Amino acid sequence: MPALVVAEVVLILVSWLINAASPDLPVRSMLSNEGIRWFFGSFVSNMLKPLLVWLVLFCIAFGSLRDSGLWLHLRQLMCRSSAATYRQRLAIHFVIAELLAFSVVLVLLTCIPHAVLLSVTGSLFPGIFAQSIIPILAFITVVSSLTYGIVSGTLRTLAQVCHAMVSGFSTFAILFLLYILGMELYESLCFVF
Secondary structure, X not given: OHHHHHHHHHHHHHHHHHHHHOOOOOOOOOOOHHHHHHHHHOHHHHHOOHHHHHHHHHHHHHHHHHHOOHHHHHHHHHHOOXXXXXXXXXHHHHHHHHHHHHHHHHHHHHOOOOOOOOOOOOOOOOOHHHHHHHHHHHHHHHHHHHXXXXXXXXXXXXXXXXXXXXXXXXXXXXXXXXXXXXXXXXXXXXXXX
């Protein structure tokens, strides 16, 4: 993380030095009027990328999966380490039914002729389905996890459900800082060169 800050400072100084030494080179200085206006004026637009949305969705899905108890239950099923309670077995059956329903809906939206999520050429990639695969997976994970948590009794109140959905942000908070610093460095490189 400090390396990204140092790299940004070095880029600012190097762009200024190159522009001062050879003004006819196609290098824009970050310390010029144009560079300073760009740095402050385009910060928000530099951050608005699909990767940020994917990061937010990942945090929500991870928190829901972990705090609902579904992740732990799936690990126990794979290791066969402990027997599940009646409510846990019932919750797993609900999750399986939901996953089957989601699968049927996705097949209907993508595999039949003239399906809604197909591209104009009739393919999945590239197209709307390819653009929405991360949000679809996150939505399925959140709904399945919360269903498991509510049916199994792990999540009993609305406050617990909301806490489960936002708890992933504290675990992956560092990724947001890395995203901001990394994206600003990338956009600065694009501006300078």
